[in-house]
Amino acid sequence: MSILRKLNKLQMIILVDMDDVLADFDGEFYRVWKILHPEKPITPPKARKHFYIRDESPEDYQPLITEINTSPGFIRSLPLIKGGTKAINEMKNMGHTVFICTTPLIKYHNCVKEKYEWIEKHLGAKWVEKLILTRDKTLIKSDILIDDKPEIIGAAVPSWEHILFDKPYNRDITDKKRLNWGNWREIIEDRRQE
Amino acid sequence: MSILRKLNKLQMIILVDMDDVLADFDGEFYRVWKILHPEKPITPPKARKHFYIRDESPEDYQPLITEINTSPGFIRSLPLIKGGTKAINEMKNMGHTVFICTTPLIKYHNCVKEKYEWIEKHLGAKWVEKLILTRDKTLIKSDILIDDKPEIIGAAVPSWEHILFDKPYNRDITDKKRLNWGNWREIIEDRRQE
Numbered sequence: 559m560s561i562l563r564k565l566n567k568l569q570m571i572i573l574v575d576m577d578d579v580l581a582d583f584d585g586e587f588y589r590v591w592k593i594l595h596p597e598k599p600i601t602p603p604k605a606r607k608h609f610y611i612r613d614e615s616p617e618d619y620q621p622l623i624t625e626i627n628t629s630p631g632f633i634r635s636l637p638l639i640k641g642g643t644k645a646i647n648e649m650k651n652m653g654h655t656v657f658i659c660t661t662p663l664i665k666y667h668n669c670v671k672e673k674y675e676w677i678e679k680h681l682g683a684k685w686v687e688k689l690i691l692t693r694d695k696t697l698i699k700s701d702i703l704i705d706d707k708p709e710i711i712g713a714a715v716p717s718w719e720h721i722l723f724d725k726p727y728n729r730d731i732t733d734k735k736r737l738n739w740g741n742w743r744e745i746i747e748d749r750r751q752e
Numbered sequence: 753m754s755i756l757r758k759l760n761k762l763q764m765i766i767l768v769d770m771d772d773v774l775a776d777f778d779g780e781f782y783r784v785w786k787i788l789h790p791e792k793p794i795t796p797p798k799a800r801k802h803f804y805i806r807d808e809s810p811e812d813y814q815p816l817i818t819e820i821n822t823s824p825g826f827i828r829s830l831p832l833i834k835g836g837t838k839a840i841n842e843m844k845n846m847g848h849t850v851f852i853c854t855t856p857l858i859k860y861h862n863c864v865k866e867k868y869e870w871i872e873k874h875l876g877a878k879w880v881e882k883l884i885l886t887r888d889k890t891l892i893k894s895d896i897l898i899d900d901k902p903e904i905i906g907a908a909v910p911s912w913e914h915i916l917f918d919k920p921y922n923r924d925i926t927d928k929k930r931l932n933w934g935n936w937r938e939i940i941e942d943r944r945q946e
Binding site: 571655657662664666667670671674686687688689690691692693694696697698699700713714717 | 849851881892
């Protein structure tokens with residue numbers, strides 16, 4: 559195998575999801591909820607069984623949940639998930655082409671700009687150019703997609719292998735590889751050698 | 753050929769660019785420029801030879817150009833390009849899966865939210881879900897991409913055929929099909945029968 563072919567084989571296009579993979583959406587939501595609605599118990603992140611908070615919350619919580627998620631500054635101020643930004647910079651330095659692929663909230667008004675601001679703040683202006691906003695991730699070509707959502711469907715047959723970012727609410731999925739910011743190097747290395 | 757296979761063959765994924773294809777970015781820019789800088793001549797849209805206005809404008813115009821493009825309300829208030837929104841609704845009714853694929857300005861602060869607002873205003877909330885923001889369109893899988901930019905490059909080998917949305921500044925490109933909102937049905941029909 560020539561050096562060039564070897565290099566090509568080693569370099570992948572990698573999509574990385576943003577909410578709950580790089581940015582701690584659920585953790586921040588839970589923190590704010592407990593302050594605003596201390597009398598209303600809600601499932602803590604570690605005990606979650608569903609991808610959407612709304613799917614394990616009573617009907618009367620729904621407008622309150624949306625009010626927090628869509629409020630000005632919520633997305634911009636999301637804390638980092640430990641190890642995430644370091645990992646994607648390292649992937650890039652390994653020669654991979656990395657894009658951040660995120661689905662904006664239906665109520666996009668504060669969310670979309672703040673996603674760009676978050677990336678600029680935590681990763682710098684160069685990474686802003688690597689941000690893709692789409693509600694259909696099956697359309698985006700890549701070798702792998704690192705995403706916490708259990709099942710990802712859309713208009714196309716995906717080109718990527720979906721590697722699960724490990725979360726309590728996706729642990730019932732057993733037919734996909736599972737990654738966290740501790741073990742990502744091994745998982746990426748395995749995929750590269752296939 | 754079975755009816756189902758026939759149907760599949762007839763239905764395509766179509767990406768449609770936004771600026772200068774659906775929304776009249778250049779026309780509005782020129783209108784505002786003439787009001788703000790009547791003493792500074794600038795190339796009118798019909799005489800443009802370059803894709804970017806900045807590429808045919810003197811150095812001292814550059815900050816003034818950016819000032820207009822990035823000002824609050826500029827993107828939100830872009831006029832419609834005649835026939836564009838009607839055409840994409842018609843494509844959808846023909847059974848095609850249509851997405852609007854747009855590259856935000858590097859100075860994204862007003863641009864990104866206003867792109868969503870423009871789509872919601874002129875096409876409705878359902879189309880907001882079909883909006884894809886990316887600075888690399890080669891990653892987006894589809895059968896065709898309707899775009900006025902002469903050459904579109906990026907990290908991947910595109911899956912789409914690039915069909916040029918006809919503009920003065922792309923008329924030197926002769927090896928691509930050319931489309932406008934008058935003749936689009938024939939061009940789409942041709943592509944479908946290939």
